[in-house]
Amino acid sequence: MRIEHDVARGAAFEILVNGTPCRAxxxxxxxxxxxxxxxxxxxxxxxxxxxxxxxxxxxxxxxxVTIGDGDNRRRMRGCLIDAAPGMMVTDG
Numbered sequence: 562m563r564i565e566h567d568v569a570r571g572a573a574f575e576i577l578v579n580g581t582p583c584r585a586x587x588x589x590x591x592x593x594x595x596x597x598x599x600x601x602x603x604x605x606x607x608x609x610x611x612x613x614x615x616x617x618x619x620x621x622x623x624x625x626v627t628i629g630d631g632d633n634r635r636r637m638r639g640c641l642i643d644a645a646p647g648m649m650v651t652d653g
Contacts, residue, residue, distance in 0.1 A: 574646035585644035592617060592624045592639035595650070604652050611652075614640055627651045 571587020578600045585594035592614045595601060602611025604625050614624040617640045624639040630649045639650070 574644075576644050576646075576648040576650055578650045579652060583650075589644050590640050591626060591628070591642045591644050591648070591650055594644045595626075595639065602652065616640075 570589075573584055573586055575582045576585050576591065576594060577583070578595055578598070581600065583594055583598040583600055585591075585598075596614065601613035604612050604623070606612055612623050615621040617624070619638050619641045622638060625636055626639045627634050627636050628642065628648060628650055629635055
């Protein structure tokens with residue numbers, strides 16, 4: 562849960578997660594924005610169930626997402642990538 566009161570943070574902006582707008586703040590990771598926005602399913606297991614961040618420090622790879630669009634797409638660990646305005650994120 563994102564702390565909303567008495568906190569100084571960077572400017573708010575939106576990223577798109579599977580086409581859904583998700584609020585993020587400057588200095589926040591993609592995984593943190595997704596978790597706070599209720600979009601914790603970063604990837605799917607072999608049965609199609611959503612998986613989300615586990616360690617949130619880049620070790621477990623449960624937060625793998627695809628960032629970008631068209632030919633400019635890369636699979637990355639969402640907990641290690643800072644969110645940026647207009648970023649397009651899809652399930653890993």
